[in-house]
Amino acid sequence: MLLAACGLSLAGCATPSPEALAANDPFEPANRAIYAFDEKFDSRVLLPIAGLYINGVPKRVRVGIHNVLSNAEEPVTIANDLLQLRVEQAARMTGRMALNSTIGVGGIVDIAARHGLAEQKADFGQTLSHYGVGPGPFLVLPIIGPEPPRDLVGDTADLFADPLTWLPSGWPLLDRVGLTAGVHVWEPYLPHARNILLRRVLEKGSLDPYATMRSISRQLRADEINGGAATLPPN
Numbered sequence: 001m002l003l004a005a006c007g008l009s010l011a012g013c014a015t016p017s018p019e020a021l022a023a024n025d026p027f028e029p030a031n032r033a034i035y036a037f038d039e040k041f042d043s044r045v046l047l048p049i050a051g052l053y054i055n056g057v058p059k060r061v062r063v064g065i066h067n068v069l070s071n072a073e074e075p076v077t078i079a080n081d082l083l084q085l086r087v088e089q090a091a092r093m094t095g096r097m098a099l100n101s102t103i104g105v106g107g108i109v110d111i112a113a114r115h116g117l118a119e120q121k122a123d124f125g126q127t128l129s130h131y132g133v134g135p136g137p138f139l140v141l142p143i144i145g146p147e148p149p150r151d152l153v154g155d156t157a158d159l160f161a162d163p164l165t166w167l168p169s170g171w172p173l174l175d176r177v178g179l180t181a182g183v184h185v186w187e188p189y190l191p192h193a194r195n196i197l198l199r200r201v202l203e204k205g206s207l208d209p210y211a212t213m214r215s216i217s218r219q220l221r222a223d224e225i226n227g228g229a230a231t232l233p234p235n
Contacts, residue, residue: 024137025214031140032210038145042196050193062190064108069187070119071100071107076158080122084130092117120227124161125154129225138214146217159184195220 020028053062074097081090096112096119104111113119128150129135136149147155159165164180171179199216203209 023211023214026137027139031138034140034142035210035213037142038140041143047193047196050190054190066187066190067100067104067110068107069183070110071097071104072164072183073121073162073187074100075163076161077120077122079161080124080127080158083124083127084122086122089120089122093120093122121224123151123154124157125151126225128154135218135221138218146214146221148221151221155184 016026016028020026025031057065074093078090078093078097081087081093096117099112099115099117100107100110103109110119133150135151138146139148139152141147141152159177159180162180162184164183165176167176199213202216203212206212
């Protein structure tokens with residue numbers, strides 16, 4: 001589905017302007033059209049669902065769900081820390097997963113954070129950046145939003161590297177991939193919704209909201225790549 005979306009984006013691309021080429025956005029006409037669709041989807045679907053979840057589910061339950069899903073993603077973080085030769089950080093995240101999986105009752109309680117082992121994500125997009133792979137041209141996908149080619153490849157690699165994809169072995173592969181994809185989507189769901197709200201505040205009054213979104217998205221991702229983005233606490 002992601003590859004098909006990319007193909008549709010590229011196929012709908014008109015000749016880019018010199019300004020778009022200078023901004024490394026050769027698919028700007030298609031990106032702008034998809035951005036307009038995503039804005040409507042966010043307003044009518046994503047943000048209302050996030051609001052219902054926040055208002056309808058007790059905070060303690062939301063925090064527990066966040067912790068469990070985050071703990072399930074720790075093997076991906078550890079693998080990417082090792083690939084980036086961050087052995088000490090990989091050891092810290094291994095200790096974090098061990099504490100939360102046992103004393104933290106399967107990750108429901110973030111015991112590790114109370115002992116100086118705060119959550120710090122690592123993904124294959126960051127790993128590719130570590131080895132000099134550039135982000136590629138700016139790309140906006142339907143529903144997903146800004147997702148440069150490097151991170152699209154990284155997300156796919158993380159999906160298939162996740163142990164949830166391969167366990168339990170008795171399940172059909174597509175079912176396991178679907179479960180893993182659901183975890184990958186839901187775990188960052190509320191931070192993504194809050195990023196949308198933050199971005200809209202920054203875009204307000206902008207003469208070109210699309211260009212502002214492009215700049216903000218790149219800055220946020222650069223902070224994550226450089227390890228400077230703080231993990232947002234669950235609402």
